[in-house]
Amino acid sequence: MDLWTIIIISIIKILFVVTITLLTVSYLVYFERKISAWVQDRIGPNRVGWYGLLQPFADVFKLFLKEDIVPDASIKSIHTLAPIITLFVAFSTYAVLPWGPPVNIFGYEIPLVLADVNSGILIVLALTSLGVYGITFSGWASGSKYSLLGGVRSSAQMISYEISMGFSVAGVLLISESLRPAAIIESQSGWMWNAFIQPIGFITFLVSAFAETNRLPFDLPEAEPELVGGYHTEYSSMKFAAFFLAEYANMIISSGLIVTLYLGGWQVPYIETFGLSSGWVTMMQIGAFFFKVGAVLFFFIWVRWSIPRFKYNQLMNLGWKVMFPLALVNLVWVAILVMLLN
Amino acid sequence: MAKKKRLKDLNFLEKIYLPEISKGLVQTFKKMFQPRFTMEYPEVKFEPPDSYRGRPVLVQEENGEERCVACGLCSRVCPALAIEIQAGETEREKERYPERFEINMIRCIFCGLCEEVCPEEAIIMSKDYELVFSNREDALYGKDKLLVPINELQDRINFLRKHK
Numbered sequence: 066m067d068l069w070t071i072i073i074i075s076i077i078k079i080l081f082v083v084t085i086t087l088l089t090v091s092y093l094v095y096f097e098r099k100i101s102a103w104v105q106d107r108i109g110p111n112r113v114g115w116y117g118l119l120q121p122f123a124d125v126f127k128l129f130l131k132e133d134i135v136p137d138a139s140i141k142s143i144h145t146l147a148p149i150i151t152l153f154v155a156f157s158t159y160a161v162l163p164w165g166p167p168v169n170i171f172g173y174e175i176p177l178v179l180a181d182v183n184s185g186i187l188i189v190l191a192l193t194s195l196g197v198y199g200i201t202f203s204g205w206a207s208g209s210k211y212s213l214l215g216g217v218r219s220s221a222q223m224i225s226y227e228i229s230m231g232f233s234v235a236g237v238l239l240i241s242e243s244l245r246p247a248a249i250i251e252s253q254s255g256w257m258w259n260a261f262i263q264p265i266g267f268i269t270f271l272v273s274a275f276a277e278t279n280r281l282p283f284d285l286p287e288a289e290p291e292l293v294g295g296y297h298t299e300y301s302s303m304k305f306a307a308f309f310l311a312e313y314a315n316m317i318i319s320s321g322l323i324v325t326l327y328l329g330g331w332q333v334p335y336i337e338t339f340g341l342s343s344g345w346v347t348m349m350q351i352g353a354f355f356f357k358v359g360a361v362l363f364f365f366i367w368v369r370w371s372i373p374r375f376k377y378n379q380l381m382n383l384g385w386k387v388m389f390p391l392a393l394v395n396l397v398w399v400a401i402l403v404m405l406l407n
Numbered sequence: 408m409a410k411k412k413r414l415k416d417l418n419f420l421e422k423i424y425l426p427e428i429s430k431g432l433v434q435t436f437k438k439m440f441q442p443r444f445t446m447e448y449p450e451v452k453f454e455p456p457d458s459y460r461g462r463p464v465l466v467q468e469e470n471g472e473e474r475c476v477a478c479g480l481c482s483r484v485c486p487a488l489a490i491e492i493q494a495g496e497t498e499r500e501k502e503r504y505p506e507r508f509e510i511n512m513i514r515c516i517f518c519g520l521c522e523e524v525c526p527e528e529a530i531i532m533s534k535d536y537e538l539v540f541s542n543r544e545d546a547l548y549g550k551d552k553l554l555v556p557i558n559e560l561q562d563r564i565n566f567l568r569k570h571k
Contacts, residue, residue: 103439108447268425371435372428 070173078179082159090313091121097313097366104370125306133302138208147206148300148307151199155314158192161185162321163246165331165351177331177351178247185246186234189322190227193277196315197223200279200296203308207299215295218285218377222276225384226283230273232392236266236399237326250330260327262402266395267327269388274319276384279312281369285377320361328357453536457566460519460532462548463510464555466564473554474529477505481521481530489514490521508553512538513546528567531560 095110095117102109110117135144162185165177182188197220204216237259238244241252253259260267276283287295297308324330331354336346375383420426446453455461466474477494495506521530533555540546557564 100439104435106438106441106444108443108445111447367432367435368428371431 074173074175075179078177082164082179083156086156086159086314086317089317090310091125093313093316093362093366094124094309095121096363097369100363100366101370104367128302128306131302133304134299136208136299139299140206140208143202143206144299145304147199147203148304148311149199150202151196151311152307152314154192154196154199155311155318158189158318159321161188161246162318162325163250163330164321164354166347168347176247181245181247184244186238186244186249186326189318190231190234193315193318194223194227196311199311203300204296207296209299211293211298212296215287215292215298218292219279219296222279222283222285222380222384225381226273226276226388229269229384229388229392230277232389232396233266233270233273234326236263236392236395239396239399239403246325246330250325250332253329254332256334258327258329263395263399265391265398269392269395270327271323272383272388274323275365275368276380278315278319278365280316280365282372282375283380284374285380316362316365317358320358320365323361324354324357328361330354455534455536457562459534459536460517460522461535462512462517462533462538463515463519463521463530463553464533464535464560465508465550465553466529466531466560467554467556469557472499472501473504473550474527475505475508476501476503476527476529477508478503478526480524480526484520484524486518486520487514487516489516505550508550510548510553511546512540512548513543522567523571528564531555531563531567533560533563 098120099109099117101107110120113119113123135141160179161182163176163178163181167174167176169175200219200223201216204212204214204219207213237249240259240262241249243249243252275281279285279287287297292298297305300308331350333349333353336349341349468474477492479492479494482490482492489511491507491509491511492505493507494503496502497504517532519532522532
């Protein structure tokens with residue numbers, strides 16, 4: 066492949082990923098509202114378009130038309146920088162997640178991932194840690210005590226749960242012996258999904274993912290009854306939309322990560338025994354990835370509307386006294402497993 | 408002293424959260440497939456029961472006359488001072504009738520005292536709850552808006568005779 070082909074293919078892939086992500090984010094908001102309505106015996110948005118399907122666009126349009134207010138007490142540059150960081154972090158992480166097996170088109174072998182880097186998982190962890198800066202900056206620069214408290218809470222929470230998240234991932238890496246997402250997926254062929262091999266690690270990672278994305282039951286940085294809006298209290302218009310978008314984009318990346326690390330990625334168990342042609346197999350595998358991500362996203366929303374918010378001391382107790390030891394136990398368990406079976 | 412066992416002490420299964428959380432999740436999942444309570448208002452209209460107190464109206468007999476004899480009791484009892492009556496005389500059997508009968512719907516609090524106090528069963532709380540006006544003059548409901556034929560109000564009249 067010459068350079069130009071690579072560039073063109075990359076651009077097509079980038080456009081595909083960005084479009085899919087933005088569409089998913091907007092419809093995730095729609096489904097968040099729909100599912101919350103269903104859980105609470107309501108109907109949900111159904112006025113804009115067929116079954117309310119144009120509602121996300123109406124929401125975005127409304128946010129566009131709002132006035133952009135910057136408080137006098139704020140530090141203007143950082144106040145503007147914070148949503149940019151948050152959005153950048155949320156969207157750049159998609160680069161390393163593979164959404165299907167390598168495909169052959171016109172004799173070119175194209176991996177269905179933007180950047181097939183050897184340290185993929187490390188990049189994801191590094192970038193999601195950067196996300197703390199966006200939230201902390203927004204809290205610090207807003208010049209409001211509620212924002213500050215939200216920012217401080219969120220940084221403490223994210224740092225605490227990053228540890229158990231990292232240790233859960235270490236269990237996965239012991240089995241795959243590689244940081245490449247593609248290699249991790251290959252190590253889970255058949256029903257050897259990491260969710261079944263290391264259930265404790267799966268649960269700790271899942272809970273940490275909830276805490277990292279600031280979703281209920283761990284959405285303390287934006288706990289409405291205590292902090293008004295949390296770190297984005299002083300944001301309006303498109304800057305607020307950026308935070309909103311980033312939260313949902315983070316949700317998708319977390320789901321993608323959970324699927325890749327624990328649920329076998331794009332693999333359909335024993336698909337090679339079905340006797341399908343290779344084109345169908347590829348299509349089904351890509352479909353399987355999106356189906357799994359969708360299922361995890363549904364789980365995210367479902368949990369949000371079922372479980373009440375934790376108190377801050379409970380959150381910290383859970384993070385340091387329960388999740389961290391459990392992740393260590395999981396690491397030891399996987400090490401024993403690898404030693405015995407390998 | 409031995410530690411007393413309290414009701415709120417959790418047992419082991421409750422302490423590890425997950426079984427309880429999954430119970431809650433099952434509960435909400437079941438909820439998703441149950442019928443909705445929402446009524447889609449402009450398309451589907453709420454049909455009030457007979458005990459409902461909508462806007463007060465004046466009963467119009469089948470021959471087109473109003474029942475009201477302009478005694479002024481409703482105006483006197485109205486806690487919000489919403490009713491204004493001016494009495495007039497006629498040659499008919501019932502000598503008095505209201506020349507002007509106005510209810511200020513901005514003031515009305517739908518308490519139903521006028522209906523309760525009326526000796527002639529002439530002012531009745533209807534089932535009409537769609538009251539919209541865009542200025543204060545429109546909110547003054549005169550006789551043209553207040554008079555409602557008796558057959559539309561029969562449900563409420565029966566209800567009053569049974570329970571009042």
